[in-house]
Amino acid sequence: MIAFLQMIIKEVSCKSLLNKSGISDYCINLYTGCQHACAYCYARFMKKYTNHKEPWGGFVDVKTNAVEVLKKELVLKKKGEILLSSVTDPYQPLEKKYGLTRNILKELLNYQFPVSILTKSALVLR
Numbered sequence: 613m614i615a616f617l618q619m620i621i622k623e624v625s626c627k628s629l630l631n632k633s634g635i636s637d638y639c640i641n642l643y644t645g646c647q648h649a650c651a652y653c654y655a656r657f658m659k660k661y662t663n664h665k666e667p668w669g670g671f672v673d674v675k676t677n678a679v680e681v682l683k684k685e686l687v688l689k690k691k692g693e694i695l696l697s698s699v700t701d702p703y704q705p706l707e708k709k710y711g712l713t714r715n716i717l718k719e720l721l722n723y724q725f726p727v728s729i730l731t732k733s734a735l736v737l738r
Contacts, residue, residue, distance in 0.1 A: 619647060620664065620671040621706065629678050630685045636728060637692025642712040645672040647704045672706055679715045686723045693726045703733035
């Protein structure tokens, strides 16, 4: 793990959340960036799509309106398997504060979308 003097956390709004995926039917990334900062992370390429000067692992953007956006999208989408998350960890430490993953899972349960979760965190067990 890489140690940073300061982790930059920014709350942002997203326009869409449920994205077509080649891994599953859809993927959802509730955060941009990741607090884990794994040296082996394949998602480091995502930094080029941000305006951050910090290295990958030094910032996280939190999509605070994710639940509201997903509610609107679910009524329009054909049912399919959803991957949480393809380029971030849905249960990184910030999830304790924001609870986005937990609330997203509640919505997906309402619509009976099957879900796969990709995480390295024990927080998934709570």
